[in-house]
Amino acid sequence: MSVIVSVKNLTRNFDVSKPWLNRVIERLSKRNLTAVSDVSFDVEENTVYALVGESGSGKSTIGKMIVGLLNPSQGTVEIEGVNLATETDEDKIATVRSDIQMVFQDPYASLNPRWKVRDIIAEPAAAQGEATEGLSEKLLEQVGLSASDANKFPHEFSGGQRQRICVARALASEPNLIVCDEPTSALDVSVQAQVLNLMSDLKDEFGLTYLFISHDLTVIQHMADKIGVLYLGRLVEEAAPTDLFGNPQHPYTQMLLEAAPRMDGFGREVEPPEGEIPDPISPPSGCAFHPRCPLAIDRCAKERPELTVKDSTRVACFKPGEKAV
Amino acid sequence: MSQPVLSVRDLVVEIPTRHGLLKPVDGVSYDIMPGEILGVVGESGAGKSMTGNAVIGLLDRPARISEGEIHLNGERIDNLSLRELRRYRGKQIGMVFQDPLTSLNPLLPIGDQLTETIQEHLSVSNSEAHNRAVAALEEVGIPAAAERIGSYPHEFSGGMRQRVVIALALCAEPTLVIADEPTTALDVSVQAQITALLKRLCRERGMAVMLVTHDMGVIAETADRVAVMYAGKLAELGPVRDVIGSPRHPYTDGLMGSTPLASKGKRRLHQIPGNMPRLGNLPDGCAFHPRCPYTQEKCLQNPGPRLKTTDGRAACWFPLDAPAAAKGVA
Numbered sequence: 001m002s003v004i005v006s007v008k009n010l011t012r013n014f015d016v017s018k019p020w021l022n023r024v025i026e027r028l029s030k031r032n033l034t035a036v037s038d039v040s041f042d043v044e045e046n047t048v049y050a051l052v053g054e055s056g057s058g059k060s061t062i063g064k065m066i067v068g069l070l071n072p073s074q075g076t077v078e079i080e081g082v083n084l085a086t087e088t089d090e091d092k093i094a095t096v097r098s099d100i101q102m103v104f105q106d107p108y109a110s111l112n113p114r115w116k117v118r119d120i121i122a123e124p125a126a127a128q129g130e131a132t133e134g135l136s137e138k139l140l141e142q143v144g145l146s147a148s149d150a151n152k153f154p155h156e157f158s159g160g161q162r163q164r165i166c167v168a169r170a171l172a173s174e175p176n177l178i179v180c181d182e183p184t185s186a187l188d189v190s191v192q193a194q195v196l197n198l199m200s201d202l203k204d205e206f207g208l209t210y211l212f213i214s215h216d217l218t219v220i221q222h223m224a225d226k227i228g229v230l231y232l233g234r235l236v237e238e239a240a241p242t243d244l245f246g247n248p249q250h251p252y253t254q255m256l257l258e259a260a261p262r263m264d265g266f267g268r269e270v271e272p273p274e275g276e277i278p279d280p281i282s283p284p285s286g287c288a289f290h291p292r293c294p295l296a297i298d299r300c301a302k303e304r305p306e307l308t309v310k311d312s313t314r315v316a317c318f319k320p321g322e323k324a325v
Numbered sequence: 326m327s328q329p330v331l332s333v334r335d336l337v338v339e340i341p342t343r344h345g346l347l348k349p350v351d352g353v354s355y356d357i358m359p360g361e362i363l364g365v366v367g368e369s370g371a372g373k374s375m376t377g378n379a380v381i382g383l384l385d386r387p388a389r390i391s392e393g394e395i396h397l398n399g400e401r402i403d404n405l406s407l408r409e410l411r412r413y414r415g416k417q418i419g420m421v422f423q424d425p426l427t428s429l430n431p432l433l434p435i436g437d438q439l440t441e442t443i444q445e446h447l448s449v450s451n452s453e454a455h456n457r458a459v460a461a462l463e464e465v466g467i468p469a470a471a472e473r474i475g476s477y478p479h480e481f482s483g484g485m486r487q488r489v490v491i492a493l494a495l496c497a498e499p500t501l502v503i504a505d506e507p508t509t510a511l512d513v514s515v516q517a518q519i520t521a522l523l524k525r526l527c528r529e530r531g532m533a534v535m536l537v538t539h540d541m542g543v544i545a546e547t548a549d550r551v552a553v554m555y556a557g558k559l560a561e562l563g564p565v566r567d568v569i570g571s572p573r574h575p576y577t578d579g580l581m582g583s584t585p586l587a588s589k590g591k592r593r594l595h596q597i598p599g600n601m602p603r604l605g606n607l608p609d610g611c612a613f614h615p616r617c618p619y620t621q622e623k624c625l626q627n628p629g630p631r632l633k634t635t636d637g638r639a640a641c642w643f644p645l646d647a648p649a650a651a652k653g654v655a
Contacts, residue, residue, distance in 0.1 A: 188369055190597045263569060266569075272518040273517060276482055
């Protein structure tokens with residue numbers, strides 16, 4: 001298996017300072033928000049790598065950096081061995097760019113309402129100067145719509161159908177990697193099932209690789225081959241679904257799994273997790289999870305644990321695998 | 326058996342449009358007992374929020390209740406004037422909406438919003454109202470409530486804001502709370518906190534709660550009974566354990582199968598073919614028949630039997646029996 005995406009020590013800061021005049025008058029210093037901090041992982045070809053985390057954990061920021069919508073502050077993203085941020089060879093950049101596509105969360109906001117579906121779907125191929133004759137019709141049929149839908153406008157479709165159009169558009173430039181940022185969060189369960197099945201089928205048919213970003217653990221469990229759990233911009237655990245859901249190592253992962261609702265949890269009394277995600281502008285010292293962690297020791301507040309390999313998983317914790325009683 | 330807090334009988338909500346009469350809620354009946362949480366599930370457009378809004382009298386014109394009755398603690402409330410309804414809203418029925426940011430006034434400190442509600446419904450002095458507001462915030466688990474009472478909504482996080490909204494819904498001590506997707510905008514860990522809070526308050530105060538959501542997992546853990554809605558009608562109603570564990574209506578069965586929670590490692594999720602029909606274009610007979618794997622002749626002409634009472638299970642001519650449901654749809 002070859003590695004298609006390699007992310008190394010990826011960090012992204014956002015400047016969230018007030019305007020400079022306010023800073024002068026109110027004597028404020030500059031403020032930085034670290035959305036992603038020192039994240040490294042590899043995605044292997046023809047697999048689904050899932051990033052899961054709560055809001056503010058930096059999962060969408062990582063997705064945007066991988067497709068090149070944002071530049072990293074530090075660290076590198078290599079796709080098929082090419083670092084888009086530093087590569088100077090135009091041809092290489094063009095090839096890699098056409099190999100990456102993205103599907104966004106909101107199918108109502110990500111389709112131009114004034115364009116016909118035919119033009120929307122053909123756009124990625126047209127942008128590279130490829131022939132687009134009959135392309136949209138072919139792709140529409142592949143995603144389970146009919147070829148005659150190419151003449152319609154986006155408002156004529158339901159949410160699930162729109163997301164199919166988004167998937168068709170992502171396929172137009174024959175990509176290898178598709179970054180899916182919460183692709184089914186705006187959809188109903190029965191429609192979600194249709195879209196997830198479609199995505200699985202297309203993956204097998206075209207040999208696609210997905211980077212799948214979601215906050216929904218059940219969707220992740222169903223789709224992923226490997227899961228990275230993010231907390232406050234840091235990768236805290238990475239494992240295959242069976243390991244992660246069967247034997248979570250990091251206390252945050254344990255907490256998340258415990259809190260997730262279950263279909264068979266009739267009248268289940270869970271002790272809900274304490275606290276909320278801290279402010280990313282001034283994150284806690286050491287391990288970001290230590291103020292909420294039931295296992296925290298003094299060391300956790302001082303040192304930041306590195307990701308270390310334990311069996312088949314990678315976990316960033318000083319007491320991996322211990323269960324909070 | 327005690328009297329139900331809320332009793333809805335054959336409720337029909339109509340919206341007259343240029344293209345004809347739409348019925349987003351069509352013949353819905355259910356009861357909620359004191360201390361009971363009724364979960365209402367369904368996909369978007371199934372009429373679940375519309376049912377909740379009809380109960381509290383928040384239907385936007387031209388939508389109107391055209392048939393049926395709503396009784397709250399034995400009193401009929403569906404035919405009250407707006408002025409009369411104000412005595413019930415907030416006082417006897419509390420409402421928790423999906424988005425905690427838009428359901429609070431951003432220009433007023435939360436304390437003012439709470440005391441306003443309290444004084445509207447209870448004749449208490451300013452200082453008593455203030456004390457009650459602090460107590461309400463403490464009850465929903467806001468730390469340092471006495472200090473935070475002067476804060477504005479934007480100074481709270483999403484989960485804390487939803488707690489404020491719940492405090493607001495509860496401060497006049499209602500007997501019924503309608504929670505419309507209360508946790509949908511929240512993260513998993515915060516969602517667990519909010520559902521635990523709702524459960525605790527329901528138990529301690531003996532309130533009736535109508536929990537509207539599309540999340541089966543939340544329903545399974547929180548609700549006592551569940552009502553499944555499809556195209557404005559009740560498809561199935563029963564104890565949560567039975568409905569989720571062994572669904573009788575083919576729609577419920579399909580819905581359960583398509584949640585990834587239930588897939589248990591299967592490669593493909595079960596799909597319900599097609600889409601929910603539009604309200605203006607409902608099929609004849611049972612609204613689910615074009616998508617139903619068990620459709621027979623009778624389903625094409627006759628709408629599914631209406632669920633009359635609280636113990637009727639599925640609005641289906643050919644309900645699945647327990648073993649078939651357990652096998653699921655291949």
